[in-house]
Amino acid sequence: MRILYQLLVIALLFFTGLTAAQEPLFIEEHTADEIPLTSNLYIAQFDDASNLEQIVASSPLKWREYNPKAMRGIAKSAYWVRFSLAHQASDPRALILSFANPHLDYIEFYHFNGSTLLNQFQAGDSFPFSKRPILSTQLLYSFNSKQQDTHHFYLRVETSGTSNLPITLWTSDAYYQDAERHSILYGFQIGILMAIGIFSLLIAVTSHSFSYSYYAGYVLSITLFVASLHGLAFRFIWPEWPRMQEFALPALLSLSMMFAFLFSEKVMRLKYHNQAMLRLCRVSAAMSVLLLFIGLPLDYSTALNLNIYAVMLSCIMLMYMSLAQAFKGNKLAKLFAIGWAGMMLGALLSGAIYLGLLHWDLQAKTPFILGLSIEVIFMAALLAIRYNDERLAKLQIQQDALLQAKKAEETKEEALHIEARSSEKLAKMVQERTLELEIALRELNEANQKLTEQTRIDSLTGVKNRASFDRRILAEGRISRRQQAPLSILMLDIDRFKLINDSYGHLAGDQALRVIADQLKQILKRPTDLVSRFGGEEFAIILPNTDKIGAQQVAETIRKVISKLPICWGGNRIRLTVSIGVSSEIITSEEHTTLLLEQADKALYQAKNDGRNQVKLYSPDQD
Numbered sequence: 001m002r003i004l005y006q007l008l009v010i011a012l013l014f015f016t017g018l019t020a021a022q023e024p025l026f027i028e029e030h031t032a033d034e035i036p037l038t039s040n041l042y043i044a045q046f047d048d049a050s051n052l053e054q055i056v057a058s059s060p061l062k063w064r065e066y067n068p069k070a071m072r073g074i075a076k077s078a079y080w081v082r083f084s085l086a087h088q089a090s091d092p093r094a095l096i097l098s099f100a101n102p103h104l105d106y107i108e109f110y111h112f113n114g115s116t117l118l119n120q121f122q123a124g125d126s127f128p129f130s131k132r133p134i135l136s137t138q139l140l141y142s143f144n145s146k147q148q149d150t151h152h153f154y155l156r157v158e159t160s161g162t163s164n165l166p167i168t169l170w171t172s173d174a175y176y177q178d179a180e181r182h183s184i185l186y187g188f189q190i191g192i193l194m195a196i197g198i199f200s201l202l203i204a205v206t207s208h209s210f211s212y213s214y215y216a217g218y219v220l221s222i223t224l225f226v227a228s229l230h231g232l233a234f235r236f237i238w239p240e241w242p243r244m245q246e247f248a249l250p251a252l253l254s255l256s257m258m259f260a261f262l263f264s265e266k267v268m269r270l271k272y273h274n275q276a277m278l279r280l281c282r283v284s285a286a287m288s289v290l291l292l293f294i295g296l297p298l299d300y301s302t303a304l305n306l307n308i309y310a311v312m313l314s315c316i317m318l319m320y321m322s323l324a325q326a327f328k329g330n331k332l333a334k335l336f337a338i339g340w341a342g343m344m345l346g347a348l349l350s351g352a353i354y355l356g357l358l359h360w361d362l363q364a365k366t367p368f369i370l371g372l373s374i375e376v377i378f379m380a381a382l383l384a385i386r387y388n389d390e391r392l393a394k395l396q397i398q399q400d401a402l403l404q405a406k407k408a409e410e411t412k413e414e415a416l417h418i419e420a421r422s423s424e425k426l427a428k429m430v431q432e433r434t435l436e437l438e439i440a441l442r443e444l445n446e447a448n449q450k451l452t453e454q455t456r457i458d459s460l461t462g463v464k465n466r467a468s469f470d471r472r473i474l475a476e477g478r479i480s481r482r483q484q485a486p487l488s489i490l491m492l493d494i495d496r497f498k499l500i501n502d503s504y505g506h507l508a509g510d511q512a513l514r515v516i517a518d519q520l521k522q523i524l525k526r527p528t529d530l531v532s533r534f535g536g537e538e539f540a541i542i543l544p545n546t547d548k549i550g551a552q553q554v555a556e557t558i559r560k561v562i563s564k565l566p567i568c569w570g571g572n573r574i575r576l577t578v579s580i581g582v583s584s585e586i587i588t589s590e591e592h593t594t595l596l597l598e599q600a601d602k603a604l605y606q607a608k609n610d611g612r613n614q615v616k617l618y619s620p621d622q623d
Contacts, residue, residue, distance in 0.1 A: 024084030033174030041066035102231025129239035137231035218259035339378025346371020488551035
């Protein structure tokens with residue numbers, strides 16, 4: 001089958017007469033070691049269904065000379081390229097083809113020697129880096145050539161970025177010497193950017209400076225962008241993730257713009273000089289972040305075009321702001337304008353070349369790289385100047401502070417001398433006054449204690465008064481709620497007390513109240529229980545941590561004891577009975593204590609209605 005395929009290709013080459021229609025590049029004795037093949041390339045477009053046999057057999061009229069200017073711009077494109085080499089030199093040579101566009105998505109490569117297919121492969125950013133025939137940032141193909149060899153190359157190219165295809169023919173020695181020079185140049189450039197970025201980041205961490213933080217973010221993101229632009233990021237950072245190539249350049253451009261606006265805001269101190277420009281910088285930074293997320297679902301060419309236009313506009317905006325501040329006398333803005341002028345010019349020229357607006361015989365990234373180098377150097381100098389100014393300002397502030405501290409120390413010493421002299425005079429007076437004050441305070445404290453005790457005790461019965469009851473019931477209610485313990489209240493009323501007053505006089509009634517209060521204090525022995533005169537002939541009792549059964553037992557004991565009390569007045573024996581209402585629950589809220597008191601009062605009312613001299617426990621039907 002392979003022999004049949006080769007014979008078919010020979011026949012197609014013969015019948016189409018391609019070698020006669022399109023002259024190959026002749027490799028002679030004195031041919032240079034580096035030969036750009038742009039003028040020897042032919043380009044054509046065929047249907048996706050076309051196979052290699054149809055491409056080889058196509059009419060020479062379908063092929064046109066490769067025009068680099070027509071290949072500018074960023075868009076999706078697919079085309080075929082062909083070129084031929086004829087070896088006429090007597091010495092055999094090891095040759096290398098280099099494709100100096102590291103962002104081509106897909107290349108389908110065919111190499112014929114005469115009519116024999118020597119090699120074919122597929123490569124590009126759509127495949128992992130390890131799939132390349134030679135592991136290099138540029139796509140390389142090496143082959144040996146000797147006298148009388150005629151090499152035909154067919155390439156099918158698909159890409160969504162720039163479709164420019166700069167192909168160069170090298171001898172092996174010449175290519176590797178040139179690659180070494182470029183490696184040193186790229187390594188030096190990226191190394192300098194990385195060193196400045198890391199140095200700025202370290203200063204930002206140690207000094208907590210937003211300016212250095214934003215500058216470090218800007219330099220590191222732009223360094224990664226340059227590494228991606230040269231193809232180094234794909235080789236060393238994400239070689240097995242070809243999908244990253246679709247997002248890297250647009251995302252890094254958006255990230256760099258965000259940090260550029262934030263850094264510009266800080267370094268030109270727009271917060272103090274121009275609020276409108278400050279807001280513009282922050283809005284632009286936010287728009288850059290938005291552009292980053294918008295670009296993720298977009299195709300590569302649309303996202304990159306959008307970001308290139310945004311970078312060009314951002315450069316113009318920042319240049320305008322820096323010039324406006326420079327003309328107002330802002331020293332830092334002057335240096336910023338000088339440095340940013342190179343960046344703006346480089347970005348505008350590279351953007352115009354990438355977009356196909358300029359047709360210069362120059363690599364599109366070159367102006368941007370030169371402008372970036374100038375800008376980074378000036379920005380580093382600008383930060384150094386600002387850092388030095390801030391350091392000098394801090395030193396001046398420290399010196400002023402030391403001078404003020406010295407003056408304050410002298411004033412303090414003088415004041416201490418005056419104070420020492422005055423203290424001696426005042427010491428005796430203070431000592432005398434202190435003694436008098438201590439005596440007065442002691443007397444006042446004793447009076448306050450007596451007064452406080454009087455305000456809490458009922459003067460007639462000697463038990464707690466209503467105010468003490470109100471404070472205590474709130475406190476016990478909180479304890480009951482916190483500990484989930486039952487709280488009981490007893491409301492006690494002397495039966496037919498008005499009849500005693502009417503029959504024996506009010507003094508007899510007062511004596512009855514005192515006797516009952518004494519008995520209640522004797523019956524309730526727990527320190528937490530409280531007996532208080534609630535008003536008139538009523539007493540209220542608080543029993544913490546006591547359930548319904550216990551409260552009823554206490555109430556019944558009180559009723560029995562009082563009913564047996566021997567009270568004599570004026571030779572007459574007075575019989576006393578009491579009615580008691582009981583309420584007991586676990587408190588759940590602040591209002592619940594008031595409700596508990598009302599329930600005890602309702603139970604007392606029920607005991608009165610049911611004939612007096614009895615104990616009633618509250619139940620809901622009493623409502």
